[in-house]
Amino acid sequence: MAQPSFSLTPSQDCGQEKPLLELQGISKSFGPNKVLNQVSLTVNYGEAVAIIGPSGTGKSTILRIIAGLLHRDAGDIYIKGQKRLGLIEDAQDPVGIGMVFQQAALFDSLTVEENVGFLLYQHSNLSPDEIRRLVDEVLDMVGLPGIADQYPAQLSGGMRKRVSFARAIMSNPNNPADHPELLLYDEPTAGLDPVASTVIEDLIRGIHRHRGCGSYIIVTHQDSTIRRTADRVIFLHRGKICWSGPVQDIDTTDNPYVRQFFSGRVEGPIQLAT
Template identity: 60%
Template sequence: MSQSPPARKPIIEFRGVSKSFGTQRILDGLDLKVHYGEALVIVGPSGTGKSTILRLMCGLLEPDSGEVLLGGLPLQAEQLQRKPIQVGMVFQQAALFDSLTVEENVGFLLYEHSKLPRTKIGELVREKLEMVGLDPVLARQMPAELSGGQRKRVSFARAIMEDPTVPDDETQLLLYDEPTAGLDPIASTVIENLIRSLKQRGSCDSYVVITHQETTIRSTADRILLIYQGKVRWEGQAPEIDACQDPYVRQFFDGKIDGPIQ
């Protein structure tokens, strides 16, 4: 009888991670895993460390204690050894370079770190713009000429840009920090659908979303973590929310003042 293959390590894992800023402890011995192929949404009240989690995941911050493992290896060692896991991040305010065109923003990684000719990079940029539902003619425009929803999608195109000269067996993890913040309901739906479609089309293997918007939570999550005071207080799936009687869940999703969240 043939044996089933061994389970793959989580794409990213926190083991007892703590992080403080000054005297304020943001994360307190946090444990979490993001599995291959998973869509994870992290929620919780403001100031509970959700964005800090993303910055730890992509190496912009280091934990005060505990470990962040990427592909089973400590994150810094993972970066140094150039293992095949690529982490892209979509920031809350898109974080585009105002002095660069859309093409230069989307192709920034390749312009800075590859030997590809500009014509080839331009082709790749137009391809990515089409993937996120934008007209390639926007490549010549400046960020200030775009709407809020267009800027968001440009930041998505930048996050999924890959160097075609690098072997294409890299695992891609995308991190989204409040991707629908400040958008109207229709624009939010467009972005939510885009998040799902990029994964379905293979532009990423797994993703993590930080959000407060309930529509984004329900439409993009395979699994949800509710964080408060630096710890996971509840874990579940979107269909469980309405019937769940956990006090943290009820207070957060019902918007109640009274409850364990102060």
């Protein structure tokens, strides 16, 4: 498999004092189920952060709230020091935020080109030829040259994931503010074999490395993905942060939640519903 090349423009926000992202006391309930309970966290420029924990503990919910796709019940969100009011369509964030969904979330009836270039077709004045050129560039960037005219059903699971990456990093060159400085990955290696997972993990790191101070948050259960893509780990359980630390500390911490999670033991503070 050909290795992808990268030519993304680095962010110019290196060294800024304010965090790229700050959550303060975020809470969210669905009916009687309190999914997030006063969660506070900070992501700085250039950070690669993994949010881990048992299933159903609010990890994907956090991503959707950060992306501006889901209302929070309480708490504040600051993007580059600017308080967000409402959802993403209510006011533009000071930096672009891209999201890669767990199931790729491609439009089956559209070609790869139409999927990757969707926002540009809908919200830019670029010509179809210009959009096609940009689509070809990002597809080459994620190691998928020559597939623009194919449909999602013709692609493997790993290829669909990479197409969703291409869509997430697509931006309008005539609008620098549109360039995503924060990427959100929701279980990007779920359901993939070990080789395909390694390709995706390398791609995540490669995009990050060539974005200057660009940051990302990744939600994952997969041990290799945690270790190969994260610099810092946040452990979430029952809507609260139970542990946070550098990825290398997951093997030495005595935190009982982390110990049980990585050992796979049934006995411990993590109790699944039966």
